[in-house]
Amino acid sequence: MKLNHTTPVPNVFFDKQIGMLSGSAVRVYLKIIRNLLGWRDANGNVKQRDWISHSQFEKTGLSNRSVTNGIQELLEQKLISVSDYLGNDLTDPVRRKRAKRVFYALPVQNSEKTTFYNEKTKEKPPQVLLTTKEISIPTYTAKEKMPDHIRLMQIRDEQQRKQLERDSWV
Numbered sequence: 001m002k003l004n005h006t007t008p009v010p011n012v013f014f015d016k017q018i019g020m021l022s023g024s025a026v027r028v029y030l031k032i033i034r035n036l037l038g039w040r041d042a043n044g045n046v047k048q049r050d051w052i053s054h055s056q057f058e059k060t061g062l063s064n065r066s067v068t069n070g071i072q073e074l075l076e077q078k079l080i081s082v083s084d085y086l087g088n089d090l091t092d093p094v095r096r097k098r099a100k101r102v103f104y105a106l107p108v109q110n111s112e113k114t115t116f117y118n119e120k121t122k123e124k125p126p127q128v129l130l131t132t133k134e135i136s137i138p139t140y141t142a143k144e145k146m147p148d149h150i151r152l153m154q155i156r157d158e159q160q161r162k163q164l165e166r167d168s169w170v
Helices: 011-020 023-037 054-058 064-076 093-098 148-167
Strands: 049-051 081-083 103-105
Touching: 011 023, 023 049, 023 054, 023 064, 023 103, 054 064, 064 081, 064 093
Parallel strands: none
Antiparallel strands: 049 103, 081 103
């Protein structure tokens, strides 16, 4: 049975973890679940990590401080992991605050019993999905002229990537 327009939440969350978490941690966790497990590509693969801004978390009705506390609580319970663009660990709140983009992921203990497991191929696929912030930009041949606004976006994104790389050298 396939349930369209739904997001799977691991049963262990409801069975064991929900009673130990604050309301803000539950909201933050469900937002992360929605952004990761709620999006599938044509092959049935889910995202393994996603960039989620603080403003997206605040749309759950939480204050900035509550979001930060919820994230820290989930990290302490080892329910989520956080990293920067390059995959560097950001469990330290100071490093997380300085990071331009924070990527959230769910730790996977038993991939056969999670939604990361692909029923069609019977394996855990590599991550090749776009984040929800990214859009696909059309490619242009040498004879076609690329619009200025698209080229400016590409330059800005490349500069941000380079800056994130430089920031991780500290």
